Amino acid sequence: MHSLLDPGLETEACQPYGSEASRALQAIGPLGCLSARFVEDFHRTLLDNPAFSTLLARLTTAETIQLRLRQAQHLEDLLSPDLQADAHQSAIRRISHIHMLAGLDSQTMVLTLQDFHTLVLKHLAAHPARADRRLGIGTVVFGRLLNESRWMLEAIRMAEEKTLYTLTGLERLDLPSVRPEIWVESAIAHLLHNMDGLSGISFGRAHTNGRFVMEFASKGLPAVCALVMGKHETDATECAAGYAAAWQSDRITTLASLTDEAFADSGWRHLLTRNQVRSLASVPVIGSDGASRGVFTFWGAYPGLFESRLMQLWLRSFQHIAELRFVRFARANASDSPLTLNERQRYRSLLANGQLVMFYQPLLDLPSGQVSKLEALARLRTEDGEYLKPAQFLPAFTDDDLILLFRLGLLQALEWLAQSDRMGQVFDLSFNLPPEVLALPYCAEIVDEALGKVGIAPERLYLELLETESLPLSGSVADTLRDLSELGVALVMDDLGAGHSGLNRLSEFPFRIAKLDRDLTSQIASMGKRGIDFLDSLVRMIHALGMSCTLEGLENGEMIEAAGLVGVDQAQGYAIAHPLPPEAVAAWMKAHVPAPHGQPHYPLGQYARGFTRQMHFIDWDRAIALHQSWLLEYEAALKAGNALHWRVVSRDDACMLGRWLKRIRITLPGEQPVLDAIEQAHTAFHLAAGEHARTCQCDDASDASGVHARIEATSDALMREIERFRAADQAAA
Numbered sequence: 001m002h003s004l005l006d007p008g009l010e011t012e013a014c015q016p017y018g019s020e021a022s023r024a025l026q027a028i029g030p031l032g033c034l035s036a037r038f039v040e041d042f043h044r045t046l047l048d049n050p051a052f053s054t055l056l057a058r059l060t061t062a063e064t065i066q067l068r069l070r071q072a073q074h075l076e077d078l079l080s081p082d083l084q085a086d087a088h089q090s091a092i093r094r095i096s097h098i099h100m101l102a103g104l105d106s107q108t109m110v111l112t113l114q115d116f117h118t119l120v121l122k123h124l125a126a127h128p129a130r131a132d133r134r135l136g137i138g139t140v141v142f143g144r145l146l147n148e149s150r151w152m153l154e155a156i157r158m159a160e161e162k163t164l165y166t167l168t169g170l171e172r173l174d175l176p177s178v179r180p181e182i183w184v185e186s187a188i189a190h191l192l193h194n195m196d197g198l199s200g201i202s203f204g205r206a207h208t209n210g211r212f213v214m215e216f217a218s219k220g221l222p223a224v225c226a227l228v229m230g231k232h233e234t235d236a237t238e239c240a241a242g243y244a245a246a247w248q249s250d251r252i253t254t255l256a257s258l259t260d261e262a263f264a265d266s267g268w269r270h271l272l273t274r275n276q277v278r279s280l281a282s283v284p285v286i287g288s289d290g291a292s293r294g295v296f297t298f299w300g301a302y303p304g305l306f307e308s309r310l311m312q313l314w315l316r317s318f319q320h321i322a323e324l325r326f327v328r329f330a331r332a333n334a335s336d337s338p339l340t341l342n343e344r345q346r347y348r349s350l351l352a353n354g355q356l357v358m359f360y361q362p363l364l365d366l367p368s369g370q371v372s373k374l375e376a377l378a379r380l381r382t383e384d385g386e387y388l389k390p391a392q393f394l395p396a397f398t399d400d401d402l403i404l405l406f407r408l409g410l411l412q413a414l415e416w417l418a419q420s421d422r423m424g425q426v427f428d429l430s431f432n433l434p435p436e437v438l439a440l441p442y443c444a445e446i447v448d449e450a451l452g453k454v455g456i457a458p459e460r461l462y463l464e465l466l467e468t469e470s471l472p473l474s475g476s477v478a479d480t481l482r483d484l485s486e487l488g489v490a491l492v493m494d495d496l497g498a499g500h501s502g503l504n505r506l507s508e509f510p511f512r513i514a515k516l517d518r519d520l521t522s523q524i525a526s527m528g529k530r531g532i533d534f535l536d537s538l539v540r541m542i543h544a545l546g547m548s549c550t551l552e553g554l555e556n557g558e559m560i561e562a563a564g565l566v567g568v569d570q571a572q573g574y575a576i577a578h579p580l581p582p583e584a585v586a587a588w589m590k591a592h593v594p595a596p597h598g599q600p601h602y603p604l605g606q607y608a609r610g611f612t613r614q615m616h617f618i619d620w621d622r623a624i625a626l627h628q629s630w631l632l633e634y635e636a637a638l639k640a641g642n643a644l645h646w647r648v649v650s651r652d653d654a655c656m657l658g659r660w661l662k663r664i665r666i667t668l669p670g671e672q673p674v675l676d677a678i679e680q681a682h683t684a685f686h687l688a689a690g691e692h693a694r695t696c697q698c699d700d701a702s703d704a705s706g707v708h709a710r711i712e713a714t715s716d717a718l719m720r721e722i723e724r725f726r727a728a729d730q731a732a733a
Contacts, residue, residue, distance in 0.1 A: 016143030017088070022081035024136035028124075038123050039072045045115045051108040058103075058257035058303035070095075078120065078144055088144065089151050096155035101197040103256070103304025103311070106156045113152055117145045159196075160310055166195045167314065170321050180293070181215070181395050182436070183325055188218055199277045199301045205294035205338050213338045215294075250292065252315050255280040257303035281306035283315055285322045293326045294338075344396040347380060347388070351401060351408075355381045358413045359579040362588070363430065363550065363572045366564035369594030373462065375430040375572065376413035377579045378405060387581075402436045407446060414454040414461075416582050425589055430462040430492065438465065441476060444483035451487075458488030459647035464515065466494050478509070485510040488645035492550070496520075512648075514542045518553025518573070525559050532608050536566040543567065546656055560595075561605035569653075620726040623657055624719065627682075630655040631715060634689060638696060646697050650690025652683045681721045685714040 015021055046052040059067065077083060077091060099109050124141060169190055173183065188201045202217040258278055279300035285293040296318070300306060306315060339347075350356075360374040379387040397405065410431055417429050437443055451458055463484065485491060490512040516538065524531035535551075542549040551563050554573030563571055580588055600606045634649070652658040661679055692707040 016140050016147065017083060017085045020136075021083075021140040024140050025079055025081040027137060028079055036072070038075050038119060039068050041123070042071055042116060042119050043068065045119065046112070049108065049112060049115070051104060052112060054307075055102055055104060055304055063303075075120065078148075079141065083144070085147070088147065092148050092151040093155040096152045097159055097196070098302070100156065100159050100308070100310075101300075101302040101305055103302070103307040105308045105310060106153075106160070109152065109156060110149075113149060117148070120145065163195065163310060163314055166191060167317050167321060169194060170318070180326055182399060184216060184294075185398055187322070188216060192218055197301050197305050198298060199275065200299040202297045202299070203294055204297070206292065213340055215338050215341065215344070217341060250284050250286060252284070252312075252319060253282045254306040254315075256307050276301040278303045279305045279307075281311075281315055283319045283322070285319065285326055287323070288327050293323075296322065339396050347393040347396040348398075348401055350380045350382065350388075350393070351397070351405060356405065356408050356412065357381050357387065357581070358409055358416065359387075359581055360413075360416075360585050361572060361579040362577045362585075362592070363570045364560070364576050365570055366560070366568055371427065371589065371592060373428040373430055373570070374585070375464070376409065376432075378409050378432075379579075399436045402434050403440065406434060406437045407450075410447070410450045411453070414450055414456050417456055417460070418454050420586070423586065425586060428460045428462060429456075430464055432494070433463040433465050435466065438477055438480060441480070443480045444487055447484060447489060448487055457647060459490065459645065459651070462490045462492050462513065464492040464494040481509050486645060488647050490648070511547055513550055513570075514545075514547050515550040515552055521551055521553035521559070521573070522555075525555070528604070529607050532562055532566060532604060535563065535568070536608075539567045543656060543660070548653060558602035558604050561600055561602050562608040565600065565605055565608035620722055623660065623722055626655065626657040626660065627715070627718065630657065631689075631711075634693075638693065646690050646693035649693045650686055652679070652686045655686075658682055658686070675725075678718070678721045678725060681714070681718040685711070685718050688714045 046056060056064065056067075074091070074095065077088070096109065099112075100106075104112070120141065121138075124137065170187055173186055173190065184203050188203065191201060192198060200218040202214055204214040204216075206213070256279055258280075277299045279302065281298045281300070283296045283298070285296065287293045298306065298315075305311065357379045358376045359379050360376055362371040363373045363375060364370075365372050378390055380393050381387055394402075413429055413431060417427075420426070433443075437446070440446070447461070447463070448458075451461065481491060491510060492513040492515055493509075493511045494515045495517040496514045524535050527534065539549050548569040549567070550570040550572060551559075551568045552572040554560050554563065554571050554575045556575050560571050560573075560575055577588060600609050658679075661675065661682060688707070688710040692711055695707050
């Protein structure tokens with residue numbers, strides 16, 4: 001370098017770009033011979049660098065030739081009289097980015113750049129230019145080399161920050177879904193959009209039969225694999241990812257280049273190279289129990305993409321984030337039968353092509369023995385007329401599919417409900433509200449629009465929310481739940497006992513019903529008398545929170561009888577009815593005969609009757625307190641502007657006293673006439689309260705004072721009936 005540039009000379013004497021630089025560099029003349037000698041020397045230098053020699057070994061012959069041409073071109077650009085600063089900076093950033101994607105770390109890249117600069121100055125020193133011109137040439141070239149070093153360091157820093165920032169984005173993926181498949185698909189989309197160098201990403205997991213099933217694949221990878229192997233797309237994708245074997249070792253496994261021996265005799269290499277797939281990295285996701293949850297395979301567009309220290313750190317960090325996310329899922333990947341890519345596409349196509357059919361399962365009102373509500377359950381009709389259950393097709397659905405399923409299913413169920421009304425069969429509808437829909441800011445608008453389109457009153461719709469930790473207790477979701485409640489729709493906490501923080505959610509959200517999980521029902525049934533004690537405690541807790549209780553998963557008459565005697569309000573299960581296609585509901589309803597209340601037939605029922613008589617004596621002071629408490633809460637909520645919808649207020653099961661009266665009717669069958677009088681007075685009170693709420697919420701509030709007087713009158717009448725019954729009860733004692 002000193003042969004070209006005097007150490008005492010200021011480099012500013014000749015700027016690296018512009019007219020003076022152009023005149024100085026024109027003295028170099030043609031670069032053909034200089035470029036050829038330079039490339040040979042620099043290539044030998046690279047072979048002496050272990051990191052770069054490893055990279056060169058991963059290249060195909062065509063890629064090696066292309067690399068040498070780029071090196072010669074870079075030298076020509078560096079010494080070009082017409083080179084501009086912005087074009088030079090852009091070229092250096094592009095070269096640095098490609099080197100990073102090829103697996104070179106920052107230290108190796110800086111050292112390689114220094115070698116490049118040293119060789120440039122060495123070859124220029126041997127150039128036959130006149131001595132008076134060599135000083136200007138040296139000044140220009142040295143300035144450009146300094147800029148290359150600065151711009152390369154900036155490019156390295158920016159690329160590293162961008163790579164690591166993709167992890168921050170993954171951590172911020174806050175999805176309401178309880179299904180890991182939704183997170184997997186969202187994570188793949190996020191990384192493909194934000195991370196450089198990827199040709200695609202796939203995710204799969206092992207079937208119980210040992211076969212590895214690819215569930216997700218992006219960027220046409222399945223089609224590429226099928227072309228090579230002549231197999232089913234998912235089988236072909238499995239073969240490609242199989243070389244990494246991460247699911248067998250439970251370790252992160254990388255394949256630096258498809259020119260490795262593993263692919264030497266395969267038709268894979270040519271086609272995957274043509275489709276910009278040059279390297280692989282497989283990352284197993286291990287659950288807290290040590291079992292594999294699946295394998296992410298990253299398909300790199302560059303050889304060595306996953307070999308640098310930065311990318312090795314990134315892969316380990318991604319694995320950690322994915323494993324934490326899977327641990328958070330209540331039912332993380334519980335299915336033993338992962339779906340293939342073709343199955344996913346088929347199920348989504350069935351939904352999009354109008355093959356959704358809603359089935360209906362009756363819910364039995366235990367105090368009356370009547371069926372007053374049905375739950376709508378989604379099915380997909382296949383080409384051969386078979387009906388698929390949600391457990392089969394839901395794992396294939398994205399967030400958009402679930403939203404479409406909710407929209408189509410709710411409208412279909414409400415239209416069928418209106419048709420049943422016209423046939424004289426009137427009942428309420430229960431419908432599942434998935435977290436993906438609840439998270440939408442316009443969720444309440446979807447429900448309101450469907451109700452208005454069909455003409456069904458909101459209070460006849462019960463929306464069941466799955467209890468899950470991904471359901472937040474505040475923010476926009478809480479606002480949506482309040483909107484739904486104000487609309488008049490009843491909210492049901494589904495699967496209580498199978499998820500997280502049930503008591504917190506029951507007390508925080510305006511739920512009307514708590515639905516006990518079918519697995520909990522099975523456990524209670526297996527516990528015998530202890531199970532009845534436990535169920536009684538759960539029911540009393542739910543009633544104390546001001547809600548009614550539904551028990552699902554009932555498989556026999558004994559549990560139905562015992563559940564009614566301990567105060568369960570509604571029951572659902574195969575012992576009552578299986579989910580029915582819409583055309584079969586009318587016949588079932590006509591054939592249904594309510595079971596009369598009387599002496600229990602089963603041992604658990606007899607135990608429950610005796611247990612409840614001992615535990616639930618008639619505390620009329622408590623009955624009066626329940627009524628007065630509800631009345632005070634109603635007036636306070638009405639004044640604050642957040643009272644229940646007037647249609648809900650009108651129902652006699654809107655308060656705890658109403659549900660308590662229905663329960664003691666079962667446990668005290670000999671007191672029916674007096675209880676009838678109390679219940680009639682209680683019903684009259686709620687009708688008056690509902691009329692008052694309607695006047696305040698819908699009409700001119702100036703009429704509210706007169707209606708409020710009727711509330712006071714009916715409340716006094718209710719208290720008189722209770723006092724009359726209590727006096728008679730005490731006299732009999």
